[in-house]
Amino acid sequence: MNQAVIKTTGLTKVYGKKERRKCAVDAVSMTVQRGDIYGFIGANGAGKTTFLRMLMGLARPTAGKIELFGEGGAASLTKNRARIGCIIETPALILSMTARDCLTAHKLLIGRREADIDGLLAKVGLSDTGPKKVKDFSLGMKQRLAIAQALMCGPEVLILDEPTNGMDPAGIVEVRNFLKGLASSGITILMSSHILSELEQLATRFGIIADGKLIEEFSAGELERKRVRNITVRVYPYERACALIAVMAGVGGYKLLGEGRILLEDEADFKAVNKLFVKNDIDVEVIEKEAGGLEKYFIEVTNHE
Helix, strand or coil, X not given: CCCEEXXXXXXXXXXXXXXXXXXEEEEECCEEECCCEEEEECCCCCCHHHHHHHHCCCCCCXXXXXXXCCECCHHHHHHHHCCEEEECCCCCCCCCCEHHHHHHHHHHHHCCCCCCHHHHHHHCCCCCCCCCXXXXXXXXXXXXXXXXXXXXXXXXXXXXXXXXXXXXHHHHHHHHHHHHHHHHCCCEEEEEECCHHHHHHHCCEEEEEECCEEXXXXXXXXXXXXXXXXXXXXXXXXXXXXXXXXXXXXXXXXXXXXXXXXXXXXXCCHHHHHHHHHHCCCEEEEEEEEEECHHHHHHHHHCCX
C-alpha cells in the first residue's frame, strides 16, 4: 500500500475580514502518494501557490489539517518539512555569483556543511558553468540551479511552483527530462503549473483546483479514459452525405463542418456511419482522429475558455 507523503483535509485560507474576506483556498482535501509526480493544475489565481505555501509553513491556514509522512501537529510538521525541498514563487538565487558560489552560500545559510556541491552541480547538469555568473544563465539553467538548492537537504519530496514558467520550448524540455530523472531516483514531486501540455507528459497523477476548490483528483491512466475522441471525415459528394447522416437513426453526435468535412463526435458510431456511406456510393477520402487531452478536460470541468 502506498504511503501518503502529503495529505490535507479541509485546508482553507481566508484573507481579510467581514465584507472584504477572500477565500483563496477553500476546504481542499488532497493526497500525494510516495512516488507520485503530482500535477497541481489551475489557472492563475486559482489558489495553487497559497496552498503550497501552507504546506511548507509559509502561510498559516485558517482551517483544516495537514499531514506530512503520516504525521500532523506543529512539532511533527516542522520536523517533516526538513524532508521536503521546495521552490515556491521566485527562486532565491544570488545573481552576481557563480553556480558553485551560490550553492556554497546556500549551504552555509541552511547549515548543511556536509553538502556535496560538486555532486549537486553534476546532478543538475551545471558542472561546466565555471566562472559564468548566474545572471547570465538561461531560465532553464537558473531553474536547475534552484532545484539544486532545493535538493541540498536530501529531500524525499520536492515541491515546485510553476517550474517552467516563462521558459522557451527548449528550456521546458530540459527541465521536464531532469524532473523525470529525479522521479526515477525515488523523489516524489508535487508541482503546480498552468502549462497543461507539459504536465500531461510528466505527471502520474493530477489535481484540478479552481476558485480555491479542489474539483477532482485522477491518475494518468484515468485521464486516458477521460479523453474525448473525435473523428473528422472528408467525403464526396458532400451534400448527399449530409442528407444521409441527417436521417440516419442512432448515429450519435456529429457536426457538418463544410468543405466536404463531417465531424463525428465521441459518442458517434463511426463504423455504422462508414458502412452507410459505402452502401450509398459515398467516398470517404480522409479520416482524421482527434484525441482531447488534459487541456480539453481541464476546460470542460472548470468552464474556462
